[in-house]
Amino acid sequence: MNKHNFWSILPFLLVSLLTQGQQLPSSSLNPGQLTGMLVDSLTSQPVPFASVALLSESGTLITGQTTSESGQFSFTKLITGSYGLKITYVGYQSRSLSGIRITDSQPLQNLGTIRLKALSRQLNEVRISTRKALIEEKADRLVYNAASDLTNKGGTAVDVLRKAPMLTVDVSGKVQIRGSSSIKVLLNGRPSGLLARNLSEALKMIPANTILAVEVMTSPAARYDAEGAGGVINIITKKQLKGSNGNLDVTAGNYVQSLGGSYGFKREKFGLTFSGNTNAEREKTIAEMTRTSLADGQSTGELYQRSYANNVSRGWFGDLSMEYAFDTLNRVNFSMSSWGGTWPGSSTLYNRFQSINPPLTQEYNQVVDQKNPFGNLEWNLGYTRLFRKPKQELSLLGQYSYTFDNTRYVSNQFNLTNQPLYRETSTNLSRNPQWTWQVDYTHPFSSNGRHVFEVGAKLVRREVSSVYEVYHSQSENVTQLILSNDRSNTFKYSQQVMAGYASVKLTNRKLWTLQLGTRLENTKMYGQFKTTIPPFQVDFQNLIPSVVLSKELTPQQSIKVSYTQRISRPMIWDLNPFINASDPKNLVAGNPKLRPELAHLAELAYSVTTENGTYVNLNLYRRQTANSIEDVRTVDNAGVSTTMRQNVARNERTGLNLNAAGEFGRNLKVNGGGELYYAHFNSPSLGIKNSGWLWQVNLNMAYELPRNYSIQANGMYSTGWILLQGRNSAWYDYSLAVRKEFWDKKGSLILGVNNPFTYPFRQKENTQSDTFRAHTANQYFTRSVKLTFSWQFGQLRNSSEEEVRKITHDDARSK
Structure with missing residues (x-):
């Protein structure tokens, strides 16, 4: 579909979205109104997002909605x-009301408080048919209920995040919130060293069918760490209900294979x-780059490279969780998890560099064998x-984690007659033990929970080491390797973050809600090297405010305005000066002079749920960072580029998000969204400015057919993104799947295809500065097919117990 056709039908799509379903008569002659409030019969707490169906006197469904x-x-x-009314919600007994009269003399009926009783009966199968709305809005976050989306079978967390509001996942798996990759991803409210190190690869280890919901927080409350300029993503996995049950999932395909499952039991x-x-995923790419070296605006040489990579990443994870309740008020929980695997980066490369002064041509082939074994406990x-x-x-919460992250490569260069020219090997062995302690207290001032005070403290201590060595050959003897002293070192880095926060939430009778919070964080960073490089020490404090003012206009409409600040601290891979020279024409190194960046974020949001249950959210935002951490590339006269992160730019982004979800009839479920934004970069120190308008859109659909068949489809399109030194071209992704359920819906087979009509997907990148001008053409081979078998077994009972509290780390910058 071309752009002109898309924009021409968009208004009609929006109109149909907002007008679906059975409509109630609307005129001034129909002033009747029926209101009420659902609460838990034991705790008297509100029951949000319950389904309320409005029935005629004969019991025919007129319309329905979910509670606020x-x-x-x-x-x-x-x-x-x-x-009449029919009220249903997972974990509660259904309740029906009848004989509710709307008359001319009494057109307004307020049913007051309606109490729902929790379920405790045994279920015969591991299945709950009631599903939440695909997208829900809470005070400080948008929630994508992945378990309610039929398209999330047979994929990974990467596929789930592609459908979540405000998130973008590009063709290489890079995750962003509103164009910022400075984010923190939590798993069940707790951090993971693996997720912090290589997010795109780690997400591929989490099966999509294990994910209950994804929470997106662009303006997190004060209780969350201030790390992450873009915001926080919390992936919530499915909880163990009372009883004993489990699941098994097997996926086979030409690009992905996985085997996983779970088993648990829960008593009183x-x-x-x-x-x-455990999983394996193939990544196949071809890239061509032409780069011109510049001096005073004039060309000094040209580099041409063509690379081919075909790697299989393998990984695994395991998690053991236990919980014990001494009584209804006291409980403890313990969990132990482990991740591991290897991410290879092997490739073959053709190089040709032509220098103008002096006239010189360098031409060779290169074979790189790179491995990245890792592990976390x-x-x-x-x-x-x-x-x-x-x-x-x-x-009270405590955590200890230990991560090892190693990189090894062997690089061999050959002339065009396949004679060896140069050989280099390198190892970088990294270890990261970490201790965390946290205490949180919540005190309500009112029995209905409208006025709440929160206070807490947190201490994080990291001790990181990196031992890196480089060996290279001499021109007279390629087989003999010697140590490169100027590129070998031992780097030790420690970081301590102490934080305290306090916040208050106040709601009046007119449903105005004010959330005020502040968080004080003290950060100490110290780094030292064994040789040559001087040590560094940084000690700074940040007082982070957060303000959210919201108004519930009606039970179906709300408006919200918010302001907060966010921090992005550099981690060891940003600071470590180790030079990765697996491609000697494109060096990558850390920068020990990096300092944290501070972002300001303001938002204005409006949301509405129509009478037929369609949800629409509009969010206008502005984010600006004065000392933004950006990748900066420089190129010398020999055609060698060095990429290093620096605090050199002001990064501004202003945009509008639209997210919507709804069900049309009993069988079709649709959700999607879009974003229009303006990005602007300005670096006076480098003399670089870059800006432009961009947009993106995504759409996900699921249709249930007779005989337990269903069709699932999703797709997205983006005009690309803007960087400090360049811009990428447009990209897209689409998939289709067919599911068949059997064994009384306990088993299923899913046949899925991804990008079936695209082979390969092509994307271009143009970058430039005063030292170079480059054009890169990438080819991604993403056309794939997979077959997934899923089986759920056991019995369970619904449980209304509280969610287990775990540490929420947001203080480590994602890579």
């Missing part, structure tokens, strides 16, 4: 007559869950103390 976050619902423009006081997964221990007053809670 405060548990309220409202049906308007009703004609006089008799009505004790629960245990084990899950594991993590322990979590937590204690939670509840009180008789609802929402009053004290939690």
Whole structure:
């Protein structure tokens, strides 16, 4: 579909989106209104996002909606007559009301508080048919309920994040929130050293069918660490319900294979869950680059490279979680998880460099064998103390993790007659032990939870080491390697973050809500080297405010304005001066002079849920960073480029997000969104400015067919992105899947294809500065087919117990 056709049909799509479903008569002659509020029968807490169906006197469905976050619902423009309600929600007994009269003399009916009782009955199968809305809005986040989306079978967390609001995942797996890759991804509210190190690869290890929801926080509350200029993503996996049950998933395909499953049981006081997964994924690319070296605006030489890579990444993870409740108010939880695998980066490369002065031509082939074995082991221990007053809670949390992250490469150069010219080997052995302690306390001032005070503290201690060595050959003897002293060193780095926060939430009777918070963070960083490079020490403080003002206009409409600040601290791979010279014409190194960046973010949001359940959210935002950390490339007269992160730019982004979700009829479910934004970079020190308008759109659909078949499709299109020194061309991704359920919906087979009509996908990149001008053409081979078998077994019961509290790290910059 070309751009002109897309924009011509977009208005009609939006109109149909907002007008689907059975419409109630709307005129001034129908002033009837029916309102109420759902609460838990035991705790008296509101029940948000429950389904409320409005029925006629004969029991025919007229329309329906979900309750707001405060548990309220409202049906308007009703004609006089008799009505009924059918109320359903997962974990609660259904409730029906009838004989509700709307008359001319009494057109307004307020049913007051309606109490729902929690379920405790045994279910015969591992299946709950009631599904939440695909997208929900909470005070400080948007929630994508992945478990309610049929398209999330047989994929990975990368596929799930592509459908979440405000997120972009490009063809290489790079994740961004509104164009910023400075984000923190949590798993069940806790950090992972693996997710911090290589996010795009780590997400491929998490099966999509294990994900319950994805929370996107662009303006996190004060209780969250201030790290991440773009925001925080929290991936929530499915919880163990009472009973014993498990699942098994097997995927086979030409580009991806995986085997995973879980098993757990939960009694009244004790629960245990084990899950594991192993996977392999192929990545195949071809890249061609032409780069001109510049001096005073004049060409000094030209480099041409053509590379081919065909690698298979392998990984695994396992998690063991235990929980014990001493009574209804005291419980402890313990978990142990481990990740591991290897991410190869091997390639073959043709190089040709032609120098103008002096006239010189260098031409050779290169073979690189690069490996990146890694591993992570993590322990979590937590204690939670509840009180008789609802929402009053004290939690103590501790965590220890140990990560090793090694890089090894062997690079061999040959002339065009295949004679060896040069050989180089390198190792970089990194170790990262980390301790974390955290305490949080929540105190409600009112029994309905409208006025809440939160306070807490956190201490993080990291000790990182990196031992790197480079050996290279001499021109007279290629087989003999000697140590390169100027490129070998031992780097030790320590970081300590101490933080304290306090916040208050106040809601009045007119449903205005004000959230005020502040977080004080003290960061100490120290780095030292064994030889040549002088040590460095940094000590700084940040007082981070957060303000959110929201108004619930009606139970279906709300508006919100917010402001906060975010920090991005450089991690060891940003600071480590180790030079990766696996491609000697394109060097990559860390920068020990990097300092944290501080971003300011303001938002204005409006959301509405129509009477037929369609949800629409509009969000206008502006983010600016004065000392933005950006990748900066320089090229010398020999055609060698060095890429290093520097605090050299002001980064500004202003945009508008649109997200929507709805069900049309009983079988079709649709969700999607789009973004239009203006990005601007300015670096006075480098004399570089870059800016432009960009947009992107995504659409996901699922249609249920008879005989337990379903069709699932999703796609996205982006005009690309802008960087400090360049710009990428447009890119897109689409997939189609067919699912067949059997064994009373406990088993399923899913046949999926990705980009079936694209082979390969091509993307261009243009970059430039005062030292170079480059054009790169990339080819990504993403056309794939896969078959997934899923089986759920066991029995369970619904449980209304509180979610287990775990540490939420946001203080480590993602790579």
